[in-house]
Amino acid sequence: MQEEIISEKPTILASIDAERALLGNLLLDNTLFDNLPDTFDPNHIYTPLHRDIFNAINSIVNKGITADPITLSTELVSNSSFKEAGGQKFLLSLLEDVVSLNIFDYAKIITDLYLRRELNKICLDTGYKSKNQFIETNAIELIDDTEQQLYELSGQHMGGQTIKLNEALETVIKSSKEALNSDQHISGITSGFTLMDRCLGGFNRSDLLILAGRPSMGKTALAVNIAFNAAKAKLYGKTEGAGVIFFSLEMSAEQLATRLLSCATGISAWDIKRGNINKNNIDIFTEFYRKMENLDLYIEETPNITSQQIKHKIRKMQTKNNIGLVIIDYLQLMSSEYKSKIGENRVQEISLITRQLKGIAKDLNVPIIALSQLSRAVEQRDDKRPQLADLRDSGSIEQDADIVMFVYREAYYKARQEPKINTPDHDKWERDMSQIHNRAEVIVAKHRNGPIDTIPLFFDPRLTKFGNLKGEQ
Numbered sequence: 001m002q003e004e005i006i007s008e009k010p011t012i013l014a015s016i017d018a019e020r021a022l023l024g025n026l027l028l029d030n031t032l033f034d035n036l037p038d039t040f041d042p043n044h045i046y047t048p049l050h051r052d053i054f055n056a057i058n059s060i061v062n063k064g065i066t067a068d069p070i071t072l073s074t075e076l077v078s079n080s081s082f083k084e085a086g087g088q089k090f091l092l093s094l095l096e097d098v099v100s101l102n103i104f105d106y107a108k109i110i111t112d113l114y115l116r117r118e119l120n121k122i123c124l125d126t127g128y129k130s131k132n133q134f135i136e137t138n139a140i141e142l143i144d145d146t147e148q149q150l151y152e153l154s155g156q157h158m159g160g161q162t163i164k165l166n167e168a169l170e171t172v173i174k175s176s177k178e179a180l181n182s183d184q185h186i187s188g189i190t191s192g193f194t195l196m197d198r199c200l201g202g203f204n205r206s207d208l209l210i211l212a213g214r215p216s217m218g219k220t221a222l223a224v225n226i227a228f229n230a231a232k233a234k235l236y237g238k239t240e241g242a243g244v245i246f247f248s249l250e251m252s253a254e255q256l257a258t259r260l261l262s263c264a265t266g267i268s269a270w271d272i273k274r275g276n277i278n279k280n281n282i283d284i285f286t287e288f289y290r291k292m293e294n295l296d297l298y299i300e301e302t303p304n305i306t307s308q309q310i311k312h313k314i315r316k317m318q319t320k321n322n323i324g325l326v327i328i329d330y331l332q333l334m335s336s337e338y339k340s341k342i343g344e345n346r347v348q349e350i351s352l353i354t355r356q357l358k359g360i361a362k363d364l365n366v367p368i369i370a371l372s373q374l375s376r377a378v379e380q381r382d383d384k385r386p387q388l389a390d391l392r393d394s395g396s397i398e399q400d401a402d403i404v405m406f407v408y409r410e411a412y413y414k415a416r417q418e419p420k421i422n423t424p425d426h427d428k429w430e431r432d433m434s435q436i437h438n439r440a441e442v443i444v445a446k447h448r449n450g451p452i453d454t455i456p457l458f459f460d461p462r463l464t465k466f467g468n469l470k471g472e473q
Contacts (some may be wrong), residue, residue: 013116014046017097018109023053024098025106027068027091030061032103040107044114049081053091069095115153122149147308189325189367190240192229194468195455199444200403202240203230203325203367208358210331210397212372212386213407214379218440219371220251221464222407223327224259226369230325231297242324243296245317247310249333253299263465264288296321304335307356314364323366328357330371331397351396358400372397374406384413388445404446409459411436440466 022045025032042058045051056075060067069091076082082090126146129135188202203209213219224246233241248256262269265284271277298321300313310328317323328334336349354370361368374390386406391397398404414433419425440459444452458467 013113013120015109015113016047018106018113019045019047019050020094020097021099022103022106022110023050023057024094024096025101025103026054026057027072027095028098029101030057030067032101033058033061035103036107037104037111040111044107044111046110046113046117049079049085052076052079052082118153119150122146122153144306144308147312151308151311186240188240189230189242190233190238191226192233193226193455193457193466195457196442197240199451199453199455200447201450203369204449205365205367206362207367207402208354208361208400209367209369209403209405210354210372210391210401211369211405211407212374212391214374214384214386216412217407217409218459218464218466219407220329221259222440222442222466223329223369223371224256225263225466227297227325227327228260228263228295231295232292234324235292235295243298243317243322244325244327245298245300245314245323247300247302247305247313247326247328249301249303249305249329251301251329253301256299259464261285261288262463266463268462269464296323298323304333306335307353307360310334310357311360311364314360314366318364318366326361326366326368328368328370330373332373351400354397354400358402384408384410385441385443386445398446401446402448403444406443406445408441408443409439410441411439411461437461439469 042051042054045054053072053076056072057067060071060075065071069088072091073088076087086093126142129142130139186197186200186202188200188204188207190202191197191200211219211223227244227246230240230242231244234243235241246256258269258272261267262272265281265288267277267281267284298317302309310326314323314326331350331353334353336352357368357370372391374386378384378386378390385408388398388404391404411433414429414436417429419429438458438460440457442455442457444455446452456469458469459465460467
């Protein structure tokens with residue numbers, strides 16, 4: 001079959017031969033509909049008449065009637081283009097031109113040319129806007145918009161998977177064996193905290209986890225500790241370890257590095273920043289640097305980053321550095337590619353972002369931990385422990401997340417309720433503070449595939465360091 005390429009405009013491509021062959025195949029054998037790729041869409045057909053004929057065949061077959069030149073002519077009786085093309089004679093010519101029953105390949109040709117046409121449109125539009133300095137869209141917005149259009153276009157030929165049960169079971173059993181053989185008996189990436197790993201089974205591929213808390217609860221500190229623990233486990237060759245990319249939208253890489261250095265050396269970040277150290281401390285710093293030189297922990301500090309930019313960077317880092325865990329600090333500082341269309345509806349924007357992050361986790365097969373703020377409603381209650389309803393700009397955050405966790409430190413609130421000194425109330429307050437001073441809780445409020453629980457952790461406020469409680473090493 002000789003393929004004809006039409007170019008009414010330089011950017012329009014279509015194969016009339018492939019379209020005619022596809023229609024001829026369907027007329028000869030209506031059951032060939034089952035052989036079409038899942039991603040094929042009638043809109044991929046370039047010629048309007050061919051598209052009308054395809055839809056008419058599909059309509060007739062769905063009614064339980066055989067689609068042939070006679071029934072099809074009746075279906076298209078009011079179509080002027082069909083009449084001009086010759087009516088039933090045109091349909092017979094489609095049958096005469098069939099050289100093989102190979103509908104799958106014809107559909108692939110049609111879809112490929114459709115994607116090329118759409119790609120040309122995007123390129124022309126981007127080229128026009130990039131040359132026109134008087135349009136309202138700035139260069140960065142233009143790049144984001146073009147990336148989003150390309151992302152959506154590429155997704156049109158990526159159909160879902162149909163997986164046989166035994167294949168899914170094989171994956172589950174393999175994952176269970178990996179958990180059995182891992183040092184911590186978990187199937188996912190380690191948090192470095194025994195009770196958390198035991199509750200969650202590690203951070204598992206394709207999961208979106210929300211880690212939320214009020215200001216000063218320590219959610220960034222906990223996320224930094226998790227990132228370091230996972231990367232360190234990989235450095236030491238443990239199966240539950242992973243390379244980590246940390247998207248820091250608020251703190252700089254230097255600030256995060258200072259926190260890690262403080263946690264590792266026991267010297268407060270404030271003393272490190274002020275230079276309130278000695279020569280022995282410098283030697284400790286240098287030794288820590290030497291040990292961590294090959295640590296696969298990367299910090300991305302792009303402000304107002306979009307979901308599409310995050311996906312692009314993760315994919316790039318997966319190829320180069322075998323990234324297995326993604327942390328985003330934090331959700332409310334992200335921007336949406338569709339902000340201009342959504343307007344100022346922040347709840348709708350955050351809902352869109354969480355759906356996109358869940359899609360990224362699934363597409364790239366990587367767990368994503370997104371930090372999130374909580375509303376001030378927490379502060380209005382006697383019991384300050386967070387609840388799912390406290391998620392700020394909630395929308396679909398709870399719905400999209402596989403796991404929702406809250407960081408809570410009772411000592412933070414208790415310290416602000418100090419009674420008058422030298423009173424019985426103050427004595428009781430001191431006793432209470434001594435018991436909770438170095439304790440934090442991670443409240444697992446939603447767990448799609450496991451139990452909800454409250455996980456106690458050690459916390460050192462001077463170093464903003466989380467750790468296992470004694471006896472849970």
